[in-house]
Amino acid sequence: MPGLFRQSIALLRGLLITGRYLFRPPVTILYPEVKTRVAPRFKGRHWLTLYADGVERCVGCELCVIVCPSQAIYVRAAENTPERQISKGERHADQFQINMLRCIFCGFCEEACPTGSIVLGQDYELAGYSRASLIYTKPMLTEPYPGASGRDPGREV
Numbered sequence: 001m002p003g004l005f006r007q008s009i010a011l012l013r014g015l016l017i018t019g020r021y022l023f024r025p026p027v028t029i030l031y032p033e034v035k036t037r038v039a040p041r042f043k044g045r046h047w048l049t050l051y052a053d054g055v056e057r058c059v060g061c062e063l064c065v066i067v068c069p070s071q072a073i074y075v076r077a078a079e080n081t082p083e084r085q086i087s088k089g090e091r092h093a094d095q096f097q098i099n100m101l102r103c104i105f106c107g108f109c110e111e112a113c114p115t116g117s118i119v120l121g122q123d124y125e126l127a128g129y130s131r132a133s134l135i136y137t138k139p140m141l142t143e144p145y146p147g148a149s150g151r152d153p154g155r156e157v
């Protein structure tokens, strides 16, 4: 009899919890159809931004490489020439890679960048089926047009 009493109490408590949430908005969302809203300062996928005239902001200085605590960035710089002015500095990034498997999204690279080139956006869907697909290359990182990454204009350098 005490066992039956305890079971009844447990059942009632369970029903109470169900009743409490019956008329509240659902806690779950229909992901991936519905995306989670992130905080304005959320740090997600990186972008290499351009100036308004399409010139690359990155000058291949490698400060982001030096500051990265997880050694996720690889930059191979090359000289600009009068015929081939890729960036507004003396050099540009001939190769730029970020290993997303290593990145901890700390944002240090964004803070260190003297030209405001590298920014962390709000994209968080970064799953991949292979290691190679998660090493983002320069073409993958360079935005298709200025501001495509949602770059904060207040950070213009």
Ligand code: SF4
Residues within 6 Å of the ligand: 067, 068, 069, 070, 071, 072, 073, 098, 102, 103, 104, 105, 106, 107, 108, 109, 110
């Ligand atoms: S966010 Fe942090 S860990 Fe990721 S690439 Fe930038 S500095 Fe490295």
Ligand code: SF4
Residues within 6 Å of the ligand: 057, 058, 059, 060, 061, 062, 063, 064, 065, 075, 093, 112, 113, 114, 115, 116, 117, 118
């Ligand atoms: S992204 Fe910025 S810090 Fe990194 S190499 Fe380019 S200019 Fe330098």
